[in-house]
Structures are given as structure tokens and as C-alpha cells.
Amino acid sequence: MSFDYNKLRGRIVEIFSTQSNFASAMGWSERTLSLKMNGARSWKQTDICKAIQLLQLTIEDIPAYFFTPKVQRIELEHKESA
Template sequence: MAKKYDYRKLRGRIKEICGTQEAFAKGIGRSYPFISYVLNGKAYFGQNDIEASAKLLRISSDDIGEYFFNPKVHENETISKREEV
């Protein structure tokens, strides 16, 4: 099963800095449908997308993990030690 990420913090930052996902998509040279797919877990950001996003959203390299690699956990699930690695 593909790993799912929680993009709530990223969505908040996009709204704070860009206003809309459409403006964010344009700012990193991507289409709105692509951004929508990624934020809904149907596609993934590539390294170039992450770098462009971090620059546009003023996210430090130390904080990239919090925005792009935060594991999604369902209310009735926990992350096992094996999945954390």
C-alpha cells in the first residue's frame, strides 16, 4: 500500500502565503489539477516540486518534513515502529 501524507499544515501555508491552490500551482509552475491530486493523495510531489514549494512558501529546509512528509494516520490507527523508519 502506498504511503499517505497529511498535508493539512501545507494547505494552511499555501492559503497563508498564496491565498489559493491555483495561485500556488502557478507559482511553482504546476497545474491546479496536479496540486489537487497531490493534496488528495492521488499523486506525489517530486523533488523539484518540493524545492520550488519550499522557496515560494518560505519553508526552511529544516521544516520540509513537517509540510511534505507527515504520515497520515486515521483516527483508529497508530503508526507502528516499522512504518516510522
């Protein structure tokens, strides 16, 4: 399953101005962040805990920022034609 990180991207820019600044705060390279944001690498529980602190979020925010399923374009096109 793929996840939609658009809300997370927005919060990163809101708090850190750039994804590069956020990656540095996490102790990662920009490449590592890119792989996680694009679904090529998974977010570890420890990553999520650190990220919510840095992004000034709460535990209750985790599902919306890290576990929103990505809606497939094919599903949308099918629903629109129905």
C-alpha cells in the same frame, strides 16, 4: 503510506491566498496540485525544493510539511476505546 498535507495547505493559503495561485506559481494546473495534495501523485524532490522557496520555508521544515504521516481514523477510534 499516506501523508497529511494540512499544514502545507495552511501555509499555501497564508502565502498565496488560494491553492490556485500557488499552483500557478509552481507552473502547474489546479488539477496537478489537487492530485498531489490528495496523495494521488507524488511530490518530486524538485517540486519540494521549488515549493519551500515559494512558501518561504527552510529545508528543516520539509518533514513537517511534506512527510507527516496521515493518521488513520480506525487507529484513533481504537486508541479512544482502549
